[in-house]
Structures are given as C-alpha cells and as structure tokens.
Amino acid sequence: MARDEGCHRHRLESRGVGGVAVSRFVKECRREWKRLRVPDSVANEMAADLTADLAEAEAEGASPEDVLGSSAFDPRSFAASWAAERGVSQPPTARVGSPPRWWPIAAIAAIAVALVGALLLIAPKPGFHFQIGSSASGVTVVPHSSFRGPPPGLAAHASTLADHVHELGGLILIVGIVAMIATLVWIWRSRAGGGSGWSSPSAA
Amino acid sequence: MATTGRHTQLLRGVLDLCLLAVVDDGPAYGYEMTKRLRARGLSIVGDGSVYPLLGRLERDGLVETYRAASNGGPPRKYYRTSADGRRMLVDGVSEWRATRDAIDTVLNPVESEV
Numbered sequence: 001m002a003r004d005e006g007c008h009r010h011r012l013e014s015r016g017v018g019g020v021a022v023s024r025f026v027k028e029c030r031r032e033w034k035r036l037r038v039p040d041s042v043a044n045e046m047a048a049d050l051t052a053d054l055a056e057a058e059a060e061g062a063s064p065e066d067v068l069g070s071s072a073f074d075p076r077s078f079a080a081s082w083a084a085e086r087g088v089s090q091p092p093t094a095r096v097g098s099p100p101r102w103w104p105i106a107a108i109a110a111i112a113v114a115l116v117g118a119l120l121l122i123a124p125k126p127g128f129h130f131q132i133g134s135s136a137s138g139v140t141v142v143p144h145s146s147f148r149g150p151p152p153g154l155a156a157h158a159s160t161l162a163d164h165v166h167e168l169g170g171l172i173l174i175v176g177i178v179a180m181i182a183t184l185v186w187i188w189r190s191r192a193g194g195g196s197g198w199s200s201p202s203a204a
Numbered sequence: 205m206a207t208t209g210r211h212t213q214l215l216r217g218v219l220d221l222c223l224l225a226v227v228d229d230g231p232a233y234g235y236e237m238t239k240r241l242r243a244r245g246l247s248i249v250g251d252g253s254v255y256p257l258l259g260r261l262e263r264d265g266l267v268e269t270y271r272a273a274s275n276g277g278p279p280r281k282y283y284r285t286s287a288d289g290r291r292m293l294v295d296g297v298s299e300w301r302a303t304r305d306a307i308d309t310v311l312n313p314v315e316s317e318v
Contacts, residue, residue: 049281050255053235056277067235068253078253086259 022054025064028075029082036080036089046082106183114176120169123162215246220266221296222246223257224289227267233280234258258283266292 026047033043057067064072071078083089215222226232226240237254241247261267266289274280285293 045281046255048278049234052274052278052280053233056235067238068255071253078255081256082259085256085263087263 022051022058022064025075026051029079032076032079033083035092036083037092038083038088042088103183103187107180110176110179110183113179114173117169117171117173117176120165121173123165123169218300219257220261221293221300223254223261224266224285224293227283228285228290228293231282231284233274233282261289
C-alpha cells in the first residue's frame with residue numbers, strides 16, 4: 001500500500017515536470033553506474049539511449065512508466081540491473097547498505113578527541129588558588145589563605161596559561177563532538193544506502 | 205494478486221524469446237521494441253523494462269548492435285538477432301510449443317468442465 005502511494009506520487013511528479021523528471025531519472029542512473037564502476041563510455045551510451053527513448057515516448061504522449069514499467073520508480077535498481085545484465089558493472093568500492101570498514105576507527109578517534117578536550121576543560125588550575133577581584137584601586141590578586149603563592153607576575157602568567165588550556169580543551173571537545181556526530185551521520189547514510197526503497201525490475 | 209504473480213512468473217521464462225522474436229522482425233532500438241511487444245498484446249513493462257533483458261541478450265551474443273541515426277532523432281543503438289540468437293529463438297519456440305501442448309493436455313479437461 002505504501003509503495004502504491006509512493007508510485008502514485010512519483011507518477012504525478014513525472015507528469016508535472018516532464019523532461020526534468022527524465023533528466024533526474026537519467027542522472028540517478030548515472031550516479032549508480034558510477035558507483036558500480038561502469039566504464040564511462042558504456043554509461044554514456046546507456047544514458048544517451050535511455051534519454052532518447054524517454055524523450056521519444058514523452059513526445060508520443062507516453063509516460064516513463066510506459067517505457068520502464070515499475071522501474072520508472074526506482075532508477076538505481078533499474079540502472080544496477082541493466083549494468084549487471086550487460087556484464088559491465090563491478091563490485092562497488094564501498095558497498096551500499098553497510099558502513100565503511102574504517103568506521104570503528106573513526107568513531108574511536110572522535111571519542112578520544114572529545115575525551116581529551118573534556119579532560120583539558122575540567123583540568124584543575126595550578127595549585128596556587130587565587131581570586132581576582134576588583135577594588136577601587138583596580139584589579140587585586142588575593143592568594144588562597146593557606147598558601148602564600150608565587151610571585152604575582154608568575155601567578156598571572158600561570159592563570160593565563162590555564163585559561164588558554166581550558167579554551168583549547170573546549171575547542172577540542174567541540175571538534176570531538178562534531179566528529180562523533182559526523183561519524184554517526186556517515187554510518188546512518190551508509191546503512192540507508194542513499195537511494196530510494198523502490199523495488200527492482202523483476203520482469204527483465 | 206495471485207493471478208498477477210503467476211502471470212509474471214509465466215512471462216519470466218519466455219520473455220527472452222518474446223524479445224528475440226520482435227528483434228527478429230527487424231533491427232530496432234529499445235523503445236521501438238517495447239512498442240512492438242505492446243502491439244502484439246504483450247505489455248511486459250508492468251514489471252520491468254526491456255533494457256536489462258536486451259543487455260543480457262547482448263552479453264550472451266544473441267543480438268548484435270550498431271548505432272545509426274533514427275528518424276529525426278539522435279543516433280540510437282539498434283539491435284538485431286545474431287546467428288546464435290536466431291538458433292536460440294527457433295529452439296526456444298519449439299520448446300515453448302512442446303511445453304504449451306503438454307500443459308494444455310493437462311489443463312484442457314479442467315477448462316471443459318468449468
């Protein structure tokens with residue numbers, strides 16, 4: 001039932017945009033042939049024949065479904081089937097339906113980067129604690145009561161350094177989180193296959 | 205639904221013969237063959253298209269191809285039966301007729317009772 005609704009929607013789109021739908025269909029086929037490493041000369045030939053046939057059909061008032069049947073709703077399966085039957089396709093470098101082999105490494109690297117960032121972010125400041133407060137005369141450094149602390153110049157320098165480390169930690173954490181999200185999206189897209197879920201042509 | 209499925213299954217075994225038969229009528233390009241099949245009352249495109257099947261026939265050396273200008277359109281890839289294809293067509297038609305006759309023998313009594 002859902003497939004029927006999808007077919008109906010696609011049929012309406014095809015009628016609505018005419019040649020645009022044809023070129024989109026052929027473009028999808030080309031993408032699949034490229035993924036299947038079909039030689040360019042063969043892919044160009046198939047694309048040209050398909051375009052010419054669909055254009056002729058359209059000029060005669062026929063729809064892409066009249067030429068391609070149910071394959072009109074699934075350009076990728078159609079293209080894959082055609083190339084396979086011709087014996088011109090090769091196994092794709094990255095198989096659709098499964099994430100790339102290096103995804104665990106990417107995921108671990110992203111988590112490691114995020115962890116390093118988090119550690120830098122929560123790392124304690126140097127052992128001499130001080131407060132920076134304002135007074136009428138300007139900024140005053142108030143050392144921790146139990147520790148006299150280093151000279152004021154060195155303390156300020158250490159504080160600045162600690163702030164930079166924290167900023168760097170925050171930055172690395174953000175990079176790590178973005179990398180984790182990117183890895184998850186990549187895995188999800190790989191599993192989804194990047195194409196539609198239409199059926200393959202069965203009659204041919 | 206079951207009838208549609210059986211129809212598809214029955215067609216699947218002889219589609220290559222049907223396609224070879226219309227190619228044997230004279231050189232034609234893909235869409236032209238779709239139209240020839242339809243003109244003979246066979247609309248196979250409901251379940252697919254002729255292109256993958258033509259690809260298989262080409263790969264198996266049962267059809268030969270060449271490019272030529274079409275009527276007012278761009279150059280097209282034309283298909284024609286090869287010598288092997290012609291032999292396969294003749295043999296296949298004999299097989300089909302023998303199979304059809306055998307099945308008719310089984311099914312005809314049922315038909316007469318209905």
